[in-house]
Amino acid sequence: MSASQLRLLTLFLERPGDLVTREEIAARLWTDAHNIDVPTGINTAINRMRGHLQASPKGPVSIETVIGLGYRFVADVEQVEGTESEASPSGGTAALQAPQAAAEFAEAGTIEVETSGKQRQPTSETSIPVRTAFPARYLSRFAVPVLCGVALLAVLIAYGVHRWGQVRADRSSQAATGVLGPLIRITAETEKGEVTTSAVSPDGQSVAYSDRSGVSVHWFASGQERLLGARPSFTARRIAWFPDGSQLLMSGTDETTHRSQVWLVPLQGAYLHLIAEDADLATVSPDGGRIAWTRDGDRELWLAGADGQSPRRLAGVGPGESFRFVLWFPAGDRLLATVHRITPGDTVGGDAVRGDAVARYPVDAANHDAYESIDALSGRLLDREEGFSAESGYILDDGRFYFPYNGSPDVITGGSSLMMVRTDRHNGRLLGAPTRIRGLKASFAGSLTASLSGARFAAVLDVTRTDVFAAELRQPGPALAEVKTLTHGAMQNYPHAWTPDGNSVLIENDSRSRWSVYEQPLDGSDARLIASMPENAAMAELSPDGRWVLFLEFTGRPQRAAGVFRVPLGGGRIEQVTTKGQIEEFHCSASSYGSCVLREVADNKEFVYYELDPMQGMGQELGRTPWQPNRLGDWGLSPDGLTVAAANHDMLRPGISLAKLRTKPTNIDEIALRGHGSILGSNWAADGKSLFVECRTEVGFELVSIDLAGHVKSLRESSTLIWATPSRDGRKIAFPGLTISRDVWALGTPAP
Structure with a gap:
């Protein structure tokens, strides 16, 4: 098996059951495809891989073709337990067992793929049942004979030594931030009314949310809830916690006046306090001393003190644009923002759009959104990346930015996924393309927030x-x-x-x-x-x-x-x-x-x-x-x-x-x-x-x-x-x- 075949196998094992597009395969196999017949090359690579994984042409199918879209790795995948090899004095891995090395390249979880059923589908010549669940663990049964071969073992060792530290660090950091844990429903829509937004407390012990009843807090350990306050005819768009957990910042729209407002919501013994009119998308700085919000139809970014005093304009967007999401970087020296271009007829690839935007950031490049890093003191634009979309998210001390991607249900089960992209800790610049961390099993995910450590996150999911x-x-x-x-x-x-x-x-x-x-x-x-x-x-x-x-x-x-x-x-x-x-x-x-x-x-x-x-x-x-x-x-x-x-x-x-x-x-x-x-x-x-x-x-x-x-x-x-x-x-x-x-x-x- 060649190095390119190993890269292809690794790509499939990382995402068992998922649709892998032909563009993703080309990006993994060839860094420069200008002189390559990509369609023919992909077909050849897939056919060769099937030859490795199937004992005979009539054997079990391991790679499924999704006509016009790409391929799915549909072979059974199971975890193969192994012992970790001893680390070398330099901190690297001295030797790897082949199954273990391959296992570390895969993502844990369960991917469900719809097939048909009395959950019935349109007429077909054969009758097949409803749905089946593929346990997407680490190692395919079909891959075992290949991975245990002497030649491939040598390739895996060489490649694994190079990749082991990065993959193991990524998986450890994912586990440390809890992103692979089970999701539990906290509210019940039929009892409380539709939830509009939520936010996890800094210590991860509770979550605040807003619905038609008002603003409430739910404590995870006890399951107790308390209604903090309500504003009649007010629709909350965002909730943010102050770092000490003593109060909330709520922003949204008064439906009677159609004006956007920002309110302080104390957790103990006080009334809600209006601190800003014509203000929305409010967020609190990491030290609790400043508030950032948007104004003028989300076209301007403003800063104020913790009680809304001394507001000043920090930055603005270009013609036909508006701020979609604003978040403080952990150091408190910069603001992360996503900008939506609302001018009708704009297309990716124009003068204002960087030429490599679609290739670098395929999350939603066609939606005309952009990512910005803004200096919190001067308002200077430190970085702008076209073709990047996020409506909520959280960022950790090491620069990892987590956000939800709401894609098509036929691409990822449920349509929504938790994504992660690394940012430069010094200037906020995006480092590489986003990667999918897990599915969220929802048709839409919003209000993604997390505790200060990232150990617990929550989101408002349309399920x-x-x-x-x-x-x-x-x-x-x-x-x-x-x-x-x-x-x-x-x-x-x-x-x-x-x-x-x-x-x-x-x-x-x-x-x-x-x-x-x-x-x-x-x-x-x-x-x-x-x-x-x-x-x-x-x-x-x-x-x-x-x-x-x-x-x-x-x-x-x-x-x-x-x-x-x-x-x-x-x-x-x-x-x-x-x-x-x-x-x-x-x-x-x-x-x-x-x-x-x-x-x-x-x-x-x-x-x-x-x-x-x-x-x-x-x-x-x-x-x-x-x-x-x-x-x-x-x-x-x-x-x-x-x-x-x-x-x-x-x-x-x-x-x-x-x-x-x-x-x-x-x-x-x-x-x-x-x-x-x-x-x-x-x-x-x-x-x-x-x-x-x-x-x-x-x-x-x-x-x-x-x-x-x-x-x-x-x-x-x-x-x-x-x-x-x-x-x-x-x-x-x-x-x-x-x-x-x-x-x-x-x-x-x-x-x-």
């Missing part, structure tokens, strides 16, 4: 979860009423069946870093774990007699159903149900007098339906229907177990196919469903007289009810996939839907 909702099914109609949320905590939850008493819903969620089956009570209390498998347990249904929970385990990449399993509803031993052939999916009737039916695919020519008994396993064949493009969860079984209803996925003539089992040949009828987009899937109502159908429309998704005569009633529109899971008595349904919250999240256990 989108898929929850399970329950609703009363009112007749005539039908119509949904008394809709309420059942789930909480896990990021993704999906319903598939009800318990016989109608008091709980069988769901799958990803709270264990893989899909597992739970019983979720209707009162919204904590879900009870029913089944967890080595990979993913999903699509749980209840046997007609109510005794057994049946589910599928999905394995491999791409995911496939590896078997049907059973477990008693009350909990107990998990056992595999006997099946054979190419398992596709099964369903059980939502009634005590029905049955379970397993569907298999026969050479992509036919769907074959079989009896499925929880104890005896797969039984006799019940019928066959022509194969058509399908997706997981696109068919359902009638309450009596005699009829299969399947979406036809026909864009021009959308409808539902009704296949009568136990007839030869299988009798198939059609119900047309026009005017509601394409059909994704269907479930039977408990009375067997109608169907709940999931549709994809031009603007999103829709759940409709259609009776066997073709009469349609719209039940609910949704921005995400939605289907109905009816209770056995037909009085309630459960369905998935999005919950969007904006709360304070902080490190649960900071590093010592």
